[in-house]
Amino acid sequence: MTRIASLRTVAFDALTGAELDAWHRLRASNPALDSPYFHPGFAEAVHAGKPVEVAVGRDERDEVAALLPMHREGGVLRPVGWPGADFQGPILAPGTSFPAARLLTGGAKRFAFDHLLEPNDDFAPWFESSRPSPYVDTTGGLEGYLARASKSGKDNMGQARRRTNKAEKQLGPIRFAADVVDEKSLAAVVELKRGQYAATGAVDYFARPERVELLTRLLHTRGTEFAGILSTVHAGDNLLAAHFGMRSGGVLHWWFPVYDPQFSALAPGWILLRELVGAAPELGIERIDFGRGDDEYKRRAKTGEVMVAQGVVTRNSAYRVVRRARNSMMTAAKQSALAPQLRRLARRLRAYNR
Known part of the structure; x- marks a missing residue:
């Protein structure tokens, strides 16, 4: 076991x-870290718009054995790119042990996380909940x-093929672009996503302009080791669906998928x-x-999943009690089929429960 002797x-x-x-x-030595979120290119792109520490x-030989990119907001530390x-x-x-509690220096009172990759024994004492993050193994293509794939995944892919044919007949030729550098299409992704946030009552991620700027920087970041990826599907002149994400090596992260609601009957996603x-x-x-989420299409399409955890590293036991109470309220609201207003409250609380 490699232990950290100093942390700056x-x-x-x-x-x-x-x-x-x-x-x-x-x-490169840890296959679990192949997501583009762990590539320094992501931290660099974020740092251009929001400071990253x-x-x-x-280790005891004074060799670099661990790095954790994060944001500092007053006394709160959060993972790079949050939220x-x-x-x-x-x-x-x-085999390297990370001293999580030693992050709490220099005025830092807590390190809050909500998608910490498991298993992780170093942070486990501060876990509050764990949820699956599904993925699709695309080896060998379709x-x-x-x-x-599961029966549900196969069925939905079959329906997608039939709906592609239907869209072509109704709207015009299907054009798929797997990787385009097109700021106009990226703007359409942001606009459709903001409309989705408004319709569902979710917090608008793009209400802060620097996050749109982050996507634009990533769009123009090219390379096989780290890049932004914009994919689109048109039927005639109509944009049916699009997705903006990131890739690193053989891994693509499904980050901001959108579709035009007027074509929802075609299941454009x-x-x-x-x-x-x-x-x-x-x-x-x-x-x-796919990333963590309760979306039905993720459950149907996935071929596997990993777990990610939510929690907070802190020495303040009273704060942890308050967080547990908030989490309980949020869970009750999400499970209530009769109280949509509570679910909206849960979404608002989530923004503060970090």
């Missing part, structure tokens, strides 16, 4: 070349997917997903991570 925090742009090299080396841990980070946790090799799974081998994509 620096701004992302103050990392040395050796520390950045160590980031790549440690990540990195806790750098060194849009679907995977969180330290960058380290297997044929490979259908060979291992499934049309897009089918096209993307089919194009995966050409793109070099072997897995699509």
Whole structure:
């Protein structure tokens, strides 16, 4: 077991070349960290619009053994990219112990996380809940997917093929673009997503302009090791569905999927997903991570899942009691079929329960 002997925090742009090299080396040594969220390119893109600090841990030989990128807001530390980070946790090799409580220095009172990748014994004492984060194994493209998909996944892919044909007859030729650099289409993604947030009462992620700017930076970040990926499906002149995400190596993260509500009868989201799974081998994509969520299509389409945890590292026991009470209220609201107003309250509370 490798243990951290020293831990210091620096701004992302103050990392040395050796520390950045160590980031790549440690990540490459740990297959669990293959998500683009753990790539330094993500932290760099975020830092361009919102300051990112990195806790750098060194072992007894004074070699970099762990890094944890994060934001500091007063006395609160949060994972890099929060609240849009679907995977969180330290960058380290297997068998390395990270001293989570030692983050609470220099005025930091707590480190709050909501998508911490499990298993993680170092943070486990502060876990409050765990939820699945589903994924799709796209090895072998559509044929490979259908060979291992659930009956529900196969059925929905079959329906997507038939609806693609129907859309083409009704609206015009189908055009799928797997990876385009198009700011106009990205703006359409943001507009449709904001409409979805408004319709469901969810917190509007894009209400803060710097988050739109982040997506624009990522759109223009190109390369196989880290890049933004914008995919679109048109029928004639109509944008049926689109998705903006990130990829690192063979992993694509399904981040902001949208569809035009006027075409909802065609299930355009499934049309897009089918096209993307089919194009995966050409793109070099072997897995699509959906991220945590209760969406029915994720449950139907998935071929597997990992677990992510919510919690807070803190020495304040009273604060943890308050959080547990809030979490209980949110759980009750989400489970209530008779009280949609409580579910709306739960969504508002979630923004403060970090």
